Structures are given as C-alpha cells and as structure tokens.
Amino acid sequence: MLPVLIAGGGIGGLTLAVALARHGIASRVFEARSERPNEGAGIQLGPNATRVLRTLKLFDGILPQAVAPESIIVNDGVSGHELARLPLGDWIERRHGAPYWVVHRAALLETLWLAAMAEPLIELETGRTVQQVDDAAGGPDVTIGFADGGEASGQLLVGADGLWSSVRKVLNPSFALKCSGVSAARAVVPREQMQGRVSELATGVWLAPNAHVVHYPVNGGDKIAIVAIGKCDEQLNGWNTAISNDVVAQRFAIMPTEVSRLLAAAENWRQWPLYQAVENASWTKHRCLLIGDAAHPILPFLAQGGAMAIEDGFELAEGISVNSIDPADALATYCKKRYQRVANVQRASVANGRTYHLDGLMAVARNAALRTVPAELFMRRYDWIYGYRAG
Numbered sequence: 379m380l381p382v383l384i385a386g387g388g389i390g391g392l393t394l395a396v397a398l399a400r401h402g403i404a405s406r407v408f409e410a411r412s413e414r415p416n417e418g419a420g421i422q423l424g425p426n427a428t429r430v431l432r433t434l435k436l437f438d439g440i441l442p443q444a445v446a447p448e449s450i451i452v453n454d455g456v457s458g459h460e461l462a463r464l465p466l467g468d469w470i471e472r473r474h475g476a477p478y479w480v481v482h483r484a485a486l487l488e489t490l491w492l493a494a495m496a497e498p499l500i501e502l503e504t505g506r507t508v509q510q511v512d513d514a515a516g517g518p519d520v521t522i523g524f525a526d527g528g529e530a531s532g533q534l535l536v537g538a539d540g541l542w543s544s545v546r547k548v549l550n551p552s553f554a555l556k557c558s559g560v561s562a563a564r565a566v567v568p569r570e571q572m573q574g575r576v577s578e579l580a581t582g583v584w585l586a587p588n589a590h591v592v593h594y595p596v597n598g599g600d601k602i603a604i605v606a607i608g609k610c611d612e613q614l615n616g617w618n619t620a621i622s623n624d625v626v627a628q629r630f631a632i633m634p635t636e637v638s639r640l641l642a643a644a645e646n647w648r649q650w651p652l653y654q655a656v657e658n659a660s661w662t663k664h665r666c667l668l669i670g671d672a673a674h675p676i677l678p679f680l681a682q683g684g685a686m687a688i689e690d691g692f693e694l695a696e697g698i699s700v701n702s703i704d705p706a707d708a709l710a711t712y713c714k715k716r717y718q719r720v721a722n723v724q725r726a727s728v729a730n731g732r733t734y735h736l737d738g739l740m741a742v743a744r745n746a747a748l749r750t751v752p753a754e755l756f757m758r759r760y761d762w763i764y765g766y767r768a769g
C-alpha cells in the first residue's frame with residue numbers, strides 16, 4: 379500500500395508512524411515546526427501509555443529521563459494539610475504491569491522523533507504545514523497541500539495536528555471548541571532549590587476553590603515540572619503565551635507558602651487556555667481520520683490527553699495492519715473501538731476537575747473522604763483507565 383500520510387509529528391502522529399513501521403507499513407509525517415519542541419513542560423504517563431511505549435521498544439530512550447513517582451500526595455491548597463498519599467511506584471506497576479512515569483515533554487518527543495528518524499519506513503518532513511485536503515468521495519487516494527506550496531498523495535490521511543487541527547477544519551468545518559474558563563500555566567524549576575513536600579519524588583496536587591497546582595519531578599529528578607490551573611479573567615486568546623510571575627503569584631495567592639515558593643522559583647511561565655469540544659463530532663470521512671487532540675480535546679484533570687493520543691496511534695496502526703487490503707475500512711473500525719473509551723476519559727476528566735475545585739462544605743466532604751478512604755481502594759477507581767491494554 380502507499381504510505382499513510384500523517385499531518386503532525388507530535389505525540390499521536392509519531393506514535394502512529396512508529397507503530398505502523400513495526401507492522402512493516404510506510405508513512406510520511408508532515409510536521410509544521412522546523413525543530414523539535416522544547417517547551418518547559420512535563421507530562422505524566424500512566425501505565426496505559428507506558429505499556430504502548432514499551433511494546434514499541436521506546437523505553438530505552440525515555441528511561442534515563444523518566445521518574446516513577448512513589449505516590450500522588452494530595453494536599454489542601456488552602457490550609458496546606460496533607461490529605462492523602464495515593465500509591466504509584468511499585469504498587470501501580472505491579473497492579474497494571476507497566477510503570478507510571480513523569481517526564482519532560484522534550485524527552486518524550488525526542489525519543490519518538492529519534493525512533494522515527496531511525497526507521498527507514500518513516501519519512502519525517504519538518505517545516506511542512508498541511509493547509510489543504512482534497513479527498514473526493516470514492517477517489518482512490520487523498521491529496522494534501524502545504525502552506526509553502528507542493529502536495530503529497532496517499533491512500534489515507536491521518537490528522538494528528540493537535541488542538542488547532544487544519545485537517546479537522548476541512549473534515550468537519552462545524553466542529554467548535556469551547557474555552558473552559560480556566561487556563562494552565564506551566565514551568566520547570568531546579569529541584570535542588572526546593573524543600574519539603576514539593577521536592578519529594580512524588581506527584582504533588584494542591585486543591586483550592588477554582589484552582590489547583592500539580593508538580594512532579596522530571597529530567598531524572600533534577601527538575602520539577604509545575605502545572606498551575608486557575609480561572610482567569612483576561613481574554614483567553616493566547617495559546618502558549620508568556621505570563622509573568624506576578625500574575626501567577628496573584629492567581630494562586632491562596633496557596634500555602636510551600637507552593638508560593640515553588641511558583642516564585644520559576645522563570646519562564648507560559649500559559650495555555652484549556653479547551654473542550656462542544657460535542658464530539660465524527661472523526662472520519664472518506665480516507666481521512668483525526669486522532670489525538672485534533673479529534674477529541676481532553677481537559678488535563680486526569681493527565682490523559684497524551685495517553686489517549688498514544689493509545690490512538692497504536693490502535694490505529696493495529697487496525698490498518700489487519701485491514702491493509704481496504705485501509706479505509708480500518709478507519710471506521712477504529713472509530714467504533716475508540717469512541718467510547720475516549721468519551722469515558724473525557725467525562726471522567728471533567729468530573730475530576732470539578733472535584734479538584736470544590737469550595738465550602740463540598741470541599742470539606744471531599745477532604746474527609748480523601749483522609750479516610752484507604753489509599754489503595756481510592757486508586758482502584760482508576761483501574762479502567764490505567765489497566766487498559768491498547769491493541
């Protein structure tokens with residue numbers, strides 16, 4: 379078969395390309411950026427994602443940079459009291475047969491990128507922004523046009539071009555994104571400067587009314603990645619824009635000193651307004667398919683958007699490999715398989731966000747539950763997410 383065309387060389391697009399190559403299927407990946415992104419942000423990878431990375435033989439590249447946090451330390455973000463230590467580390471690896479990792483995004487992308495570059499079946503073309511799609515119904519192939527001119531044709535086009543997907547605009551012009559009213563500020567700080575709970579080899583979560591802060595070690599434990607999520611009043615147009623320490627300090631002023639010190643230690647805050655899909659529209663049309671954020675934006679309150687993109691890429695490659703005679707048919711089968719799983723994770727993420735941001739008596743009740751429910755029992759609620767075996 380002709381190479382599969384993939385728009386976007388991010389987490390989902392590169393996972394798909396590598397997974398296709400492992401099945402002996404060629405692909406061409408078109409990435410708008412001319413260099414690998416190196417933004418100051420981390421990513422948590424649950425066992426459902428690391429299991430895929432291990433199957434694709436990508437562990438060696440990530441391992442030196444990854445940390446397997448011992449636990450999730452949940453704290454009251456107003457009083458500063460510790461509420462629970464939910465087990466990760468060996469416990470979750472034994473339970474689900476794959477580790478829970480936290481890692482700098484640049485390390486994950488570097489591993490995927492190098493694996494793609496080393497693979498003769500993958501052509502990775504950078505600085506190529508996909509702008510047009512010509513996918514006449516019934517035609518034998520699909521043609522894409524680039525912003526800088528030129529075109530490429532293939533039997534299938536996969537739009538893995540993220541939240542602001544150009545492929546989605548052509549496939550599904552009525553698809554709308556809704557700003558959630560909260561934004562995420564992200565930064566990375568040296569771990570040696572920190573003390574107390576924020577410096578532990580654990581994921582820390584601080585819960586406050588309408589705000590929460592998450593942090594975890596990255597770069598093999600040398601640094602701490604911070605995500606600070608809160609409501610913001612300004613017009614949320616900017617995506618990945620700089621934000622000052624003063625604004626961050628003001629927005630999270632309610633947090634205890636341990637957290638304010640952590641926030642103050644960061645130098646290069648950047649901000650992402652968080653978006654949801656108004657509704658999940660169709661992911662496929664003729665010979666085109668959307669995966670990852672292009673198909674199904676997910677609020678990051680369960681740290682699963684990237685994991686879903688990884689599962690998507692892996693499951694799509696499996697589907698194409700068993701249906702290579704009629705690859706377009708594989709797209710419909712893929713959608714049937716993935717739709718419910720992703721919708722469940724989207725819903726659970728929204729619910730988690732609500733719980734995180736509770737106020738008043740509801741927050742008191744949440745904290746009491748966190749203090750009293752046995753930590754392992756609590757974590758078993760997420761078995762359906764982490765125990766999932768993509769394939």
Ligand SMILES: Cc1cc2nc3c(=O)[nH]c(=O)nc-3n(C[C@H](O)[C@H](O)[C@H](O)COP(=O)(O)OP(=O)(O)OC[C@H]3O[C@@H](n4cnc5c(N)ncnc54)[C@H](O)[C@@H]3O)c2cc1C
Pocket residue numbers: 385386387388389390391408409410411420421422423506507508509538539540541542543544545562564605650669670671672676678681682683684685686687
């Ligand atoms: C604050 C925050 C915290 C998060 N934390 C986590 C977490 O801990 N764990 C987790 O699993 N997920 C997390 N996520 C979600 C995760 O980042 C995304 O779900 C994931 O990056 C989606 O992967 P993707 O491949 O679909 O898109 P992306 O990673 O965005 O990749 C899309 C790629 O397409 C390229 N591109 C865009 N347009 C074009 C075009 N027209 N032509 C060619 N290329 C194009 C882009 O340059 C990019 O490289 C978080 C998200 C946010 C906002």
